[in-house]
Amino acid sequence: MELVLAAAIGVLVGSGVWLILRPRTYQVIIGLSLISYGVNLFIFSMGLGKPMLGLPPILEKGEAGALGIHADPLPQALVLTAIVIGFAMTALFLVVLLAARGLTGTDHVDGRESGS
Amino acid sequence: MSGFLAHLPVLPILVPLAGAAIMLFFDERRRRLKARINVATTIVLALASLALLVETAADPNTAQVYRLGDWPAPFAIVLVADPLASLMVMLTSLLALASLTFSLARWHRSGAHFHSLFQILLMGLNGSFLTGDLFNLFVFFEIMLAASFGLLLHGSGAPRIRASLQYIAINLAASSLFLLGVSLIYGVTGTLNMADLSLRMAMVAPGDRTLLEAGAALLSVSFLVKAGMWPLCFWLPQAYSVASAPVAAIFVITSKVGIAVILRLSLLIFGQEASFGSEVLLAGGLATIAFGAIGVLASQAMGRIASFSVLVSSGTLLAAIGFSSPAVTAGALFYLVSSTLTICAFFLLIELVERGREPGADVFAVTAEAYGLDEPDEEEVLHESEEVGVAIPATIAFLGIGFFACALLIAGLPPLSGFVAKVAMLTAVLNPAGFGAESANAPVGVWGWSFVALLILSGLATLLAMLRTGIRIFWVPNEGSMVQRVRVIEYAPVVGLLALCVAMTAAGEPVMSFMRAAATAVHAPDAYVRGVLPDGSPAVPDGENENGVEAIQ
Numbered sequence: 087m088e089l090v091l092a093a094a095i096g097v098l099v100g101s102g103v104w105l106i107l108r109p110r111t112y113q114v115i116i117g118l119s120l121i122s123y124g125v126n127l128f129i130f131s132m133g134l135g136k137p138m139l140g141l142p143p144i145l146e147k148g149e150a151g152a153l154g155i156h157a158d159p160l161p162q163a164l165v166l167t168a169i170v171i172g173f174a175m176t177a178l179f180l181v182v183l184l185a186a187r188g189l190t191g192t193d194h195v196d197g198r199e200s201g202s
Numbered sequence: 203m204s205g206f207l208a209h210l211p212v213l214p215i216l217v218p219l220a221g222a223a224i225m226l227f228f229d230e231r232r233r234r235l236k237a238r239i240n241v242a243t244t245i246v247l248a249l250a251s252l253a254l255l256v257e258t259a260a261d262p263n264t265a266q267v268y269r270l271g272d273w274p275a276p277f278a279i280v281l282v283a284d285p286l287a288s289l290m291v292m293l294t295s296l297l298a299l300a301s302l303t304f305s306l307a308r309w310h311r312s313g314a315h316f317h318s319l320f321q322i323l324l325m326g327l328n329g330s331f332l333t334g335d336l337f338n339l340f341v342f343f344e345i346m347l348a349a350s351f352g353l354l355l356h357g358s359g360a361p362r363i364r365a366s367l368q369y370i371a372i373n374l375a376a377s378s379l380f381l382l383g384v385s386l387i388y389g390v391t392g393t394l395n396m397a398d399l400s401l402r403m404a405m406v407a408p409g410d411r412t413l414l415e416a417g418a419a420l421l422s423v424s425f426l427v428k429a430g431m432w433p434l435c436f437w438l439p440q441a442y443s444v445a446s447a448p449v450a451a452i453f454v455i456t457s458k459v460g461i462a463v464i465l466r467l468s469l470l471i472f473g474q475e476a477s478f479g480s481e482v483l484l485a486g487g488l489a490t491i492a493f494g495a496i497g498v499l500a501s502q503a504m505g506r507i508a509s510f511s512v513l514v515s516s517g518t519l520l521a522a523i524g525f526s527s528p529a530v531t532a533g534a535l536f537y538l539v540s541s542t543l544t545i546c547a548f549f550l551l552i553e554l555v556e557r558g559r560e561p562g563a564d565v566f567a568v569t570a571e572a573y574g575l576d577e578p579d580e581e582e583v584l585h586e587s588e589e590v591g592v593a594i595p596a597t598i599a600f601l602g603i604g605f606f607a608c609a610l611l612i613a614g615l616p617p618l619s620g621f622v623a624k625v626a627m628l629t630a631v632l633n634p635a636g637f638g639a640e641s642a643n644a645p646v647g648v649w650g651w652s653f654v655a656l657l658i659l660s661g662l663a664t665l666l667a668m669l670r671t672g673i674r675i676f677w678v679p680n681e682g683s684m685v686q687r688v689r690v691i692e693y694a695p696v697v698g699l700l701a702l703c704v705a706m707t708a709a710g711e712p713v714m715s716f717m718r719a720a721a722t723a724v725h726a727p728d729a730y731v732r733g734v735l736p737d738g739s740p741a742v743p744d745g746e747n748e749n750g751v752e753a754i755q
Contacts (some may be wrong), residue, residue: 106375111367118374122673125378125385132389160394161385161437164337171344176376178351179370186367187361195371 091131098124107199111183111193115176122172129165133158210257211268211283213250214291214328214594217243230314237306241318244302247324248295251288252674258288262719265733267334269754275734276398280710282334284730286535286721290331290455290462291538296702297455297546298324300695303548305448307692312414312446313356323349323452334383334734336394336421339463343380348371350456357446369441372427374549380424397734400727409646413437415478418471422479429460430516432489442512443505451546457512458542461519465531468523484524484649488656490517495660498667504552507667508545509595511612514660521653522627532721533626533725536714540619540703544611547699551604554688554696555675579588597688602676604693607700609668614661624661626714628654 096119105117143159172202183193217744221243225236265284269275273371283291302320310316324501326346333339351373388394390410406414423434430438438457442450444611464483472478494513501507515537520532607618614620646654706713723729 106371112442114371117566118371120377121375121378125381128382129385132385160388163383164381164388167337167341170340171377174348175344175374178348179374182351182355182363182366182370185355186363189363195367197360197367 088131091127095124095127095131098127109194111186111195111198114195115147115179115183118179119172119176122168122176126165126168126172129161133161207253207257209268210250210254211266211281211332212270214247214295214332215281215325217247217250218321218325218328220326222318225318225321228452233311236317237310240302241306243321244298244324246297247328248292251292251295251380254283254288255292258285259282259716259719262716262723265723265730266735268401276393276395279338280334280395280397280734281332282397282730282734283332283715284723284733285722286462287464289330289535289539289716289720290458291328293458293542294324294327294331294455296699297452297542300546300550300699301448302449303453303691304553304695307689309343309357309446309448313358315352315525316356318348319352320452323456325355327455327459329460333625336387336396336399337396340377340380340384344377346456346459350453353449353452354441354445356449359528361444362446365441365444368437372437375423379420383417383419383421383424384567385489386413386420390414390417395734396467396470397727397731400473400731401735401738403471403473407502418467418478421467422544425460425464426486426520427460428457429464430457430490430513431483431486431520432493432513432517435490435493435513435516438513439509440508442509442549443503447550448507451549454512454542454546454549457516458519458538461516461523461538464520465523465724469526469724470730480524480526481649482524483520484653487517487519487521487524488649488652490514490520491660493517493657495656498660499663501667503576504550504556505673506585507671507675508548508552511541511545511548511664514664515545517659518627518660521656525649525653527630528718528725529630530627531725532614532622532714532718533628533630533716535720536706537623540554540611540623540706543699543702543706544608544620547604547696547703548608548612550692550696550699551601551608554692555601555605557688588597598676600688600693602672604696604700605668605672605676607703609665609672611700611703612658613665614666619703619710622707622710622714624657628657641673644736 102117102119102121102124105113105120108114108117126193141155141157143157143162145156186197187193192199221239225239228236251718254266262285265282267275268281268283270279296613298320305316323346325344326344326349329342330339330346333342351370354369355362384394389398390406390413391399393399393402427434442453445453454543468479468483482484491514494510494515496519497510497513498507501510518539518541519534522530522537525531534725611613611618611620657675
């Protein structure tokens with residue numbers, strides 16, 4: 087479980103970093119999205135206790151909370167916020183990307199082809 | 203505290219939010235109405251900030267804590283108004299008033315939703331200064347960034363779009379680092395409340411300490427990108443010099459957010475003795491000063507001189523924080539206020555000066571000089587001699603005086619506040635006990651001397667660059683068409699900002715004593731922690747529960 091999670095985060099962020107270093111704006115936006123997926127998984131794995139499947143993050147009535155039988159709800163709240171913000175930022179970036187393509191006539195991040 | 207005053211710390215966030223929300227109801231054809239709402243909101247914000255500042259200045263040793271929804275502290279979000287926070291909020295409102303007034307002359311017409319974005323930016327800025335919760339800081343940071351993306355694009359055009367693309371990309375990458383840092387810190391300590399974090403530092407197991415430091419380092423990188431520490435600063439001159447004038451002016455404070463947060467968090471989390479990473483800040487700050495000074499010298503356009511001055515200012519502040527001594531921090535806070543006001547005024551002034559000139563005129567002038575192109579032929583000399591005795595137009599005289607004042611302030615020459623700030627920092631570095639007092643045998647060291655040298659050299663570099671530009675602009679034969687009409691609401695903000703710097707010089711001692719109180723409060727965060735958590739940290743649950751986890755597995 088931990089190995090799979092770690093590998094998934096590593097692959098996502100690694101691919102993302104490679105992509106944001108590429109010269110095309112579309113590659114950059116995909117790279118940023120992959121990084122944010124990796125980061126979201128990472129936040130999950132940082133909950134108190136160990137990451138486990140199938141545990142409820144909320145209490146039943148009259149029940150005392152304990153990390154062995156409940157998932158830590160805080161990282162879930164954080165991930166939710168991070169997803170919303172990341173989504174908004176990606177949408178905004180897409181608009182700017184299209185505007186840049188329209189105004190400069192190229193999808194290079196510098197607004198001109200390298201070497202020209 | 204009366205009922206209304208108790209809600210004072212939340213006002214700098216609520217007022218801009220309400221203003222922005224109201225303005226969204228009107229479309230762009232009602233621009234005059236929107237402008238009125240925006241001005242009214244900003245004035246209310248400035249009054250609220252002033253009240254907050256007065257309140258905290260009266261008693262700098264107790265932080266005012268505002269519990270949102272009145273939930274108990276470590277589990278819910280708190281806002282904390284200590285002297286540093288209220289100082290930064292006040293500075294934000296002053297800059298907002300100036301750049302808003304300036305934009306009303308013409309800039310607010312050149313794009314949609316300028317007024318709403320402006321207020322949202324203010325909300326994000328004030329929230330980042332006031333919040334006492336790490337994740338809430340992230341949220342306000344993102345609000346500020348989203349608004350700044352929109353504002354940077356204000357006025358449109360290919361250069362702005364190109365600069366925004368890079369600005370957005372680097373800020374989104376930095377936000378990811380921010381999240382990684384926050385979640386690492388949460389994973390180790392189990393809290394996101396800054397005051398609680400400060401208390402739980404002592405309980406962190408030695409094995410986890412490295413993880414926590416990695417988290418803090420990741421977090422700082424994202425702030426340092428915003429503050430523009432070398433080598434994370436290459437986006438900054440590009441973005442700031444293409445932004446429209448009022449936007450560039452308000453952006454001067456966004457680069458100070460990173461600095462204020464680093465100052466607060468490093469002292470809150472790692473304490474004064476074992477300051478983690480202060481040498482990195484010091485070295486990075488010195489490198490930033492050097493890079494900024496070289497950039498200022500190499501710049502031809504005035505917008506780039508101002509942008510590189512932002513870097514010099516950031517570098518100076520980061521290096522001063524790196525000394526982690528209350529006396530140096532007090533001087534640095536004075537410098538922060540003075541340099542922010544000055545560079546903001548300079549950005550506004552640049553637009554007024556450049557208005558009558560062809561784009562790229564500076565670049566051409568420097569190139570022409572390099573190739574010996576503008577040696578006057580005899581006809582021109584004759585022509586110039588006829589002009590001797592022509593009265594200088596009032597506008598150009600005003601612009602010249604403003605430019606001269608900006609040059610003095612940015613370079614840190616007497617008699618204005620830039621000089622006072624530099625003297626305050628340098629005396630504190632050379633002798634922490636105070637100028638003339640018996641030194642407590644603390645050698646100044648390599649770092650101290652390099653700071654002194656770089657600070658003075660960067661002042662010299664700025665002075666040279668400003669002189670060169672000033673001569674090129676104001677001492678050329680006047681061709682009549684150069685100066686266009688400048689309206690009162692355009693030069694009033696510049697005069698206001700520069701007058702504030704003069705006032706800071708005149709009232710140096712009271713201002714400095716407030717800065718000292720603020721620095722002391724930041725360096726001894728007990729009051730901050732006690733204000734947020736009067737009963738100390740709540741029982742840490744992980745000990746027994748982690749065993750529980752093991753047992754189940």
